[in-house]
Amino acid sequence: MPEQPWRNPQPAPQLDEVRRRVPVQAYVAGIFRTWWPSLLWAVLIFLLSTDEFSAEHTGGFFYSIFHWLIPTLTTAQFEPIHYFIRKTAHFTEYFVFCVLLFRGARGSRTGWRWTWALAALSMAAGYSALDEIHQAFVASRTASARDSLLDSEGAFVASVVLFLWYRWRGSGVARSGTAEAPASD
Numbered sequence: 001m002p003e004q005p006w007r008n009p010q011p012a013p014q015l016d017e018v019r020r021r022v023p024v025q026a027y028v029a030g031i032f033r034t035w036w037p038s039l040l041w042a043v044l045i046f047l048l049s050t051d052e053f054s055a056e057h058t059g060g061f062f063y064s065i066f067h068w069l070i071p072t073l074t075t076a077q078f079e080p081i082h083y084f085i086r087k088t089a090h091f092t093e094y095f096v097f098c099v100l101l102f103r104g105a106r107g108s109r110t111g112w113r114w115t116w117a118l119a120a121l122s123m124a125a126g127y128s129a130l131d132e133i134h135q136a137f138v139a140s141r142t143a144s145a146r147d148s149l150l151d152s153e154g155a156f157v158a159s160v161v162l163f164l165w166y167r168w169r170g171s172g173v174a175r176s177g178t179a180e181a182p183a184s185d
Contacts, residue, residue: 037100054140094152094155
């Protein structure tokens with residue numbers, strides 16, 4: 001057989017050998033530990049998509065707070081404020097959701113990788129589409145592609161912020177190419 005320097009001389013480990021190295025309990029516990037915050041946040045997003053958090057119900061709550069702060073505020077003046085609050089909530093909840101999904105995709109590893117960010121962004125965008133479909137079946141809610149896009153924008157901004165955060169900290173943003181050789185005197 002001709003020499004093939006690119007081949008690994010060691011054979012792939014057998015399944016029993018892998019099972020001895022990583023017990024199933026440790027693997028399942030690790031997955032649960034990294035993904036439970038994003039799962040809880042997904043449940044919160046689902047609950048916020050119900051009738052109790054529709055514009056008709058949240059308007060009265062926020063109006064009473066703003067009317068207490070600004071007694072001369074009329075309902076006509078409050079409508080744009082309420083609209084802004086609701087749209088900011090869309091953006092913010094998916095910003096946080098994407099950060100938590102990134103945490104889950106990263107697992108116990110450190111740093112930032114494109115694959116983790118894209119996985120988190122894809123899951124957040126997919127969940128936002130499902131959330132709008134869910135709202136189509138709630139009587140007091142309406143499904144909106146614009147809201148789904150706003151949710152996805154929040155997730156995208158979270159990915160960019162995570163990238164900048166890890167780049168600023170200098171803790172392992174994946175770079176293309178080779179590593180620099182250490183300087184020699």
